[in-house]
Amino acid sequence: MELSTAPPTAGPTSDLDPFADAFLVDPFPALEELRETGPVVYLPRYDVWAVARHQDVHAVLRDHRRFSSAAGVGLGDLTTDAYSWRRPSLILEVDPPTHTAHRAVVAKTMSPRAMQTFQEVFDVEAAALADRLVALGRFDAVADLAEPFPSVVFPRALGAEGDTRDALLAYGSLSFNAIGPANRHLEAALERARGVPELIAEKCRREALRPGSIGIALHDAAAAAGLTEDQATQLVRSLFSAGVDTTVSGLAFAVLAFARHREQWQLVRDDPSLARNAFDEVVRHQSPVTGFFRTTTTEVVWDDVVIPARRKVMVLFAGANRDPRHWDRPEDFDVRRRTAGNLGYGAGAHVCAGMTIARMEGEALIRALAARVDSWHLEGDPEPRLNNSLRGLSRLPVRVRSQ
Numbered sequence: 001m002e003l004s005t006a007p008p009t010a011g012p013t014s015d016l017d018p019f020a021d022a023f024l025v026d027p028f029p030a031l032e033e034l035r036e037t038g039p040v041v042y043l044p045r046y047d048v049w050a051v052a053r054h055q056d057v058h059a060v061l062r063d064h065r066r067f068s069s070a071a072g073v074g075l076g077d078l079t080t081d082a083y084s085w086r087r088p089s090l091i092l093e094v095d096p097p098t099h100t101a102h103r104a105v106v107a108k109t110m111s112p113r114a115m116q117t118f119q120e121v122f123d124v125e126a127a128a129l130a131d132r133l134v135a136l137g138r139f140d141a142v143a144d145l146a147e148p149f150p151s152v153v154f155p156r157a158l159g160a161e162g163d164t165r166d167a168l169l170a171y172g173s174l175s176f177n178a179i180g181p182a183n184r185h186l187e188a189a190l191e192r193a194r195g196v197p198e199l200i201a202e203k204c205r206r207e208a209l210r211p212g213s214i215g216i217a218l219h220d221a222a223a224a225a226g227l228t229e230d231q232a233t234q235l236v237r238s239l240f241s242a243g244v245d246t247t248v249s250g251l252a253f254a255v256l257a258f259a260r261h262r263e264q265w266q267l268v269r270d271d272p273s274l275a276r277n278a279f280d281e282v283v284r285h286q287s288p289v290t291g292f293f294r295t296t297t298t299e300v301v302w303d304d305v306v307i308p309a310r311r312k313v314m315v316l317f318a319g320a321n322r323d324p325r326h327w328d329r330p331e332d333f334d335v336r337r338r339t340a341g342n343l344g345y346g347a348g349a350h351v352c353a354g355m356t357i358a359r360m361e362g363e364a365l366i367r368a369l370a371a372r373v374d375s376w377h378l379e380g381d382p383e384p385r386l387n388n389s390l391r392g393l394s395r396l397p398v399r400v401r402s403q
């Protein structure tokens with residue numbers, strides 16, 4: 001779909017640059033400003049509109065007829081050079097009814113039995129990892145704790161053979177950087193991921209996946225639904241690309257939150273059944289995925305602002321998750337908070353397809369650590385990892401105290 005170049009119509013505007021380094025490190029002050037500026041705000045710098053209030057983010061995400069994903073969920077349109085490194089996703093970048101059919105294939109593989117398999121693997125691996133970390137005492141909570149689970153344990157459960165860690169991390173970084181403009185972050189990610197898309201595509205083929213794995217189940221479900229082998233391979237790729245860096249980021253932010261709020265860690269230690277909610281609260285509070293885009297399919301009047309057809313709208317999950325119109329004390333990290341309404345996983349037709357898996361990973365690790373770690377101590381400043389749409393840390397030196 002060609003994007004239109006019609007001039008914007010009246011409504012509040014902001015000179016915010018949602019891809020400037022300051023915003024990528026800490027978007028929350030600017031998001032507050034954006035929420036106060038209006039329900040929908042024009043950003044002339046990129047010639048797009050933005051929504052950051054909970055009510056509007058939720059409504060746009062649920063309105064796929066007027067706010068489409070088919071021109072891509074990034075700033076650019078899918079035909080631009082920035083996207084030439086891969087074909088459009090068959091799940092993220094399509095609208096119903098095609099989306100519904102593809103999503104059903106993915107959902108079929110996430111059966112209760114498959115989830116049980118994931119759970120068992122995660123619990124065993126989490127206990128082993130937690131033992132290793134406690135024995136180390138001091139470590140980097142990104143490289144040693146947050147990365148191994150999503151980039152080694154999860155892909156293995158999905159059926160990937162061999163060492164996929166570096167390739168998957170490079171691929172995830174590229175996928176999320178490609179949401180933004182062709183800036184230095186995207187250029188660096190393209191450079192780092194040279195040859196990686198081909199390698200990942202190879203790993204997602206039926207013959208490359210371990211027999212009996214979730215990946216093979218996805219190929220079977222796709223074939224039963226009449227999809228081609230090539231389409232099935234692309235759907236497996238979507239799980240690999242969406243499911244790694246996001247969870248790494250969530251786990252790293254969890255450790256940071258517990259190091260900064262010791263009383264919250266004590267609450268989880270006292271009642272480990274809080275582990276699941278605690279991870280959801282991390283995803284709400286930090287919103288690893290800051291914001292994606294939609295494209296208007298028709299002229300849309302949103303709170304008296306006219307958005308012409310075929311224009312990009314930035315949907316800021318991170319803005320919604322700190323909106324005081326929806327949340328009580330939104331800035332506070334509170335593991336006992338009711339997290340219903342958390343938009344960190346999106347909402348509507350495209351709500352995260354791996355949410356259950358992410359939650360299981362988070363819960364398994366937090367539980368295993370809560371059984372062993374008395375308290376977390378920062379051994380230096382956390383280093384942010386700059387990415388155009390995925391907030392994260394590149395380094396988090398910590399020390400753990402344990403009995």
Ligand code: HEM
Binds near residue numbers: 069287289347352
């Ligand atoms: C804390 C971890 C995670 C976060 C914060 C997260 C966040 C998100 C968000 C915000 C979306 C919505 C995109 C949109 O509306 O355009 C999404 C979609 C998606 N996620 Fe996740 N995700 C996480 C983990 C995972 C995992 C572990 C997997 C794979 C097992 C996964 C697979 C997907 C897929 C396939 C989609 C596309 C769904 C669709 O378009 O129908 N995600 N995720």
